[in-house]
Amino acid sequence: MTVRPLVLALVLLAGAIPLAAQAGAPGGAPRLVLGLQAVRWTFCVDFLMDSSAAAKRLPNSHAPVRADGYGPLAPVLRRLIVDEAQYGGWIPAELCLLAADTLRLDNDRFSEKDAGKYQLLGFWSIAATPRAGTPDDGLGVVVGLYSTNWRVERSAELAFLDMDVIKDDMGKVPESPKDRYEARIGKTVVTWDGFLAVDSTAAQNAPERRWWLDGLRNAVWTGRLTLRPAWERRLAGSLRISGKDDLAKALHGSPIRMLGPMYSGGSGEIRFYR
Secondary structure, eight states: OOOOTTSOEEEEOSSOOOSSOOOOOOSSOOSEEEEEEEEEEEEEEEEEEOHHHHHHHSOTTEEEOOGGGOTTOOHHHHHHHHHOGGGTTSEEEEEEEEEEEEEEETTEEEOOSSTTOOEEEEEEEEEEEESSSSOOTTOEEEEEEEESOHHHHHHHHHTTOOOEEOEEEEEEOTTSSOEEEEEEETTEEEEEEEEEOSOOEEOSSOOEEEEEEEOSTTOEEEEEEEEEOSEEEOEEEEEEEEOSSHHHHHHHHOSEEEEOOEEESSEEEEEEEO
């Protein structure tokens, strides 16, 4: 398989290994819990970043982890670095958006009266390890945390989590039976046009991620995302990226992008520790 840097390949794969290793949560009780109730869908893209671009986005406390030294690397990305060794020094990253009927941030509950609307939570993470202490190639660093609800963003800010408000939209491609999903994240626009697989299957491997993230007022968090989805479905279609900010450049510059599967049903939560 040959994948050139300027020809971005969209690879669709069910049952991909999660970006972060599956490991236990930090000791003690979480300081903050963000719950997702009645998950509608997930939309995740695994990709590779140039090492200098990844280092630029990471805090000084963490160093990027090379793809060829990253244990839980997704199989399609691993196949790329086996076939084209020059990408072994690139850095695994992930953009993930999660939609649910209801979000809970400790005692605050966020939902809509309109049954067609949902609450969205998103993150951009980069594989990294602490410069001091015990190296851990299963951790990522969240460099962007997102929601479509400004009330969620405000509550997160009060809890010293740095979150940005984004916009998204779902509908049909004009004059086409294809579905369209579009997310505007800062100056990056991510657009997917395509179809969901007709058949869904029971979710076998619920994705789990562990992160570090810098918060507000010098707060440093670790987080653990756990999803308990009921179903998973393949995605078939095309992914387009536009924009000129760091996220758009990172996605454009990746030699490969892997999208899916889409999980739905069930619930999930992010437990934050300090």
